[in-house]
Amino acid sequence: MCGIGGIVFKSRLHGQKTGEIAYRILHSIYRRGPNSTGVALWQDNDEGLTYVGVNVETKGMGPKVIELLDELGTVKAVNDGDGFIRAAIKYKGDDHDLVDAIDGLGKGVTCASIGSHIEVLKHMGGVANLEDKFKLSAYDGRVAIGLTRFATESSIDFTHAQPLAARGARDLIVMHNGHITNYHRLRWLYENKKGYTFTTRNDSEILCAVLWHEMSQGASFKEALSSTIDLVDGCFSYIAMHGNEIALVKDRYAAKPMVVAENDDFIAIASDAWAICEGVQREVNVYEPGAGTVTTWRLQ
Amino acid sequence: MSAKEKIALDCDKLGIHEINLAIRKAATDGIKTVEILHPMARHNLGVAITDPIHLVYKGDVGYYAVSLSDQVTAEIHGSAGWGIGDNLIRGEVIVHGNAATAAAPSLRGGTVVVKGSVGPRSAIGLKSGQLVVGGGAGYMTGFFMQKGRLIICGDTGDAIGDSMYQGAIYVGGTIGSIGSGCRYADIDAAERDELYATLDKYQIKAPKAFRKVESDHSLWHFDKKEFEVWKDVL
Incomplete structure (x- = not known):
């Protein structure tokens, strides 16, 4: 059991502050996952920055990560959250070089995400830590969707906290509530036959691998999402974000909850309606997409 | 209707455990109707109620409302989350949404x-x-x-x-x-x-x-x- 929840504003102009709503939704959904909390934010990014998230499990490595980022590009903003580093850099090089350099820094340091628009923030425990380290409530962009993790498979640490990004892929992240039962077989396949390098031991990362592989073979985002329903066994309700697209995917048994409230202003998504009500501070009409469905929205 | 026949419980002011205890006590005391205000899709509202009572939910309820209960009648003026009325033994639950x-x-x-x-x-x-x-x-x-x-x-x-x-x-x-x-x-x-x-x-x-x-x-x-x-x- 994990909790997923967040909000997507249809326009840049919106009443309530995005980060504050996301904070309340994630605070509410904490009851479904106390281990760690992560959030994906969508940045307009008019300055052409690269948003980098770095898992830093080894104490004292933070300054070395920042130093490296400043060597590879120019650090415009950085925040060492003690376990997770959030940075916005000017970077003109190859994305794989950036990821390889970060992962090569030493044990416990891995690139969590890179994006032109999608920025990932993660911390342990509840959303209060995200607020304390990264001031989530100050964010007022168009998308803030997060996951509170209840770990069932892999370690409870920053690396295995979600959202998870496809390694080396810009703006492609997944937040997964569920359990993937053919994970070991698929991991072997994607690692040995399809050329994907895993960052974590989290079963959810297989969704990143499938999406990355399908799209690198020419599939559209929606086609890649549909293929996960056929390829991945187990139960899942997951959110994927790619570029300016946001998707909700449900397994063919609809075994995990996820409801949607949509009106002219926003799309709110959460594992239960209660979290949305607490987030937007009023009652909402929700619907639940059916078994084996892919629902997508595109930011205009 | 006298005060003893009907009480109201506000979910904005009471925790879920307190609400359930209050409903249970009301049922034991013979109160006929309990109104549940501002349910806001919270979970487990009105569970394990085994004495006769009528529950009126003024809004959406979350998971497992009116569950593990007996001799309860309920009307939900909104929608319900997963498992509404789970394991009901006797009674009637009406969800308007x-x-x-x-x-x-x-x-x-x-x-x-x-x-x-x-x-x-x-x-x-x-x-x-x-x-x-x-x-x-x-x-x-x-x-x-x-x-x-x-x-x-x-x-x-x-x-x-x-x-x-x-x-x-x-x-x-x-x-x-x-x-x-x-x-x-x-x-x-x-x-x-x-x-x-x-x-x-x-x-x-x-x-x-x-x-x-x-x-x-x-x-x-x-x-x-x-x-x-x-x-x-x-």
Whole structure:
């Protein structure tokens, strides 16, 4: 059991502050996952920055990560959250070089995400830590969707906290509530036959691998999402974000909850309606997409 | 109505445990009606209530409202989350909106009425009683039903009644598909009259006709010689 929840504003102009709503939704959904909390934010990014998230499990490595980022590009903003580093850099090089350099820094340091628009923030425990380290409530962009993790498979640490990004892929992240039962077989396949390098031991990362592989073979985002329903066994309700697209995917048994409230202003998504009500501070009409469905929205 | 006959509990001011204790105490004290204000889709509101009482929820409820309860009647002026009325023994729950996954699971008796639609696996493991749905029903509704009655006025998803033992499912709309171990059956006049009387009682617009789905008994006994039958069963 994990909790997923967040909000997507249809326009840049919106009443309530995005980060504050996301904070309340994630605070509410904490009851479904106390281990760690992560959030994906969508940045307009008019300055052409690269948003980098770095898992830093080894104490004292933070300054070395920042130093490296400043060597590879120019650090415009950085925040060492003690376990997770959030940075916005000017970077003109190859994305794989950036990821390889970060992962090569030493044990416990891995690139969590890179994006032109999608920025990932993660911390342990509840959303209060995200607020304390990264001031989530100050964010007022168009998308803030997060996951509170209840770990069932892999370690409870920053690396295995979600959202998870496809390694080396810009703006492609997944937040997964569920359990993937053919994970070991698929991991072997994607690692040995399809050329994907895993960052974590989290079963959810297989969704990143499938999406990355399908799209690198020419599939559209929606086609890649549909293929996960056929390829991945187990139960899942997951959110994927790619570029300016946001998707909700449900397994063919609809075994995990996820409801949607949509009106002219926003799309709110959460594992239960209660979290949305607490987030937007009023009652909402929700619907639940059916078994084996892919629902997508595109930011205009 | 005197104060002793009716009380109101505000979910914005009381915790869920406090609300449940207060409902239980009200039922024991013989109070007839409890209004639950600002439920805001919170979970577990009104569970394990075993003395007679009438609950009025003024808004959406979350998971497992009116669950593990007996002799309770309830009206929900909104929609319900997963597992509304779980394991109800006697009583009646009326949801004016929609209900999510597994509405009315494992009922032992009583009636759950959903004026809107219900999600997947509704009436799962129904043991007695009935679920009446004004709208449609999701995938695998009536899964593993053992007894009781399921009335769906609208369309359904796939695998309706999968692995059901006994009981009857009546569908007014289009059936996506019937599940393993199911077959279509005829409806006799008395059954039909009872169906329409039930819908009339709850003021649900009745469809022109119903189709009935019941168990074909093929999954009652396992025989490895019949492996083909079992291959596709979940």
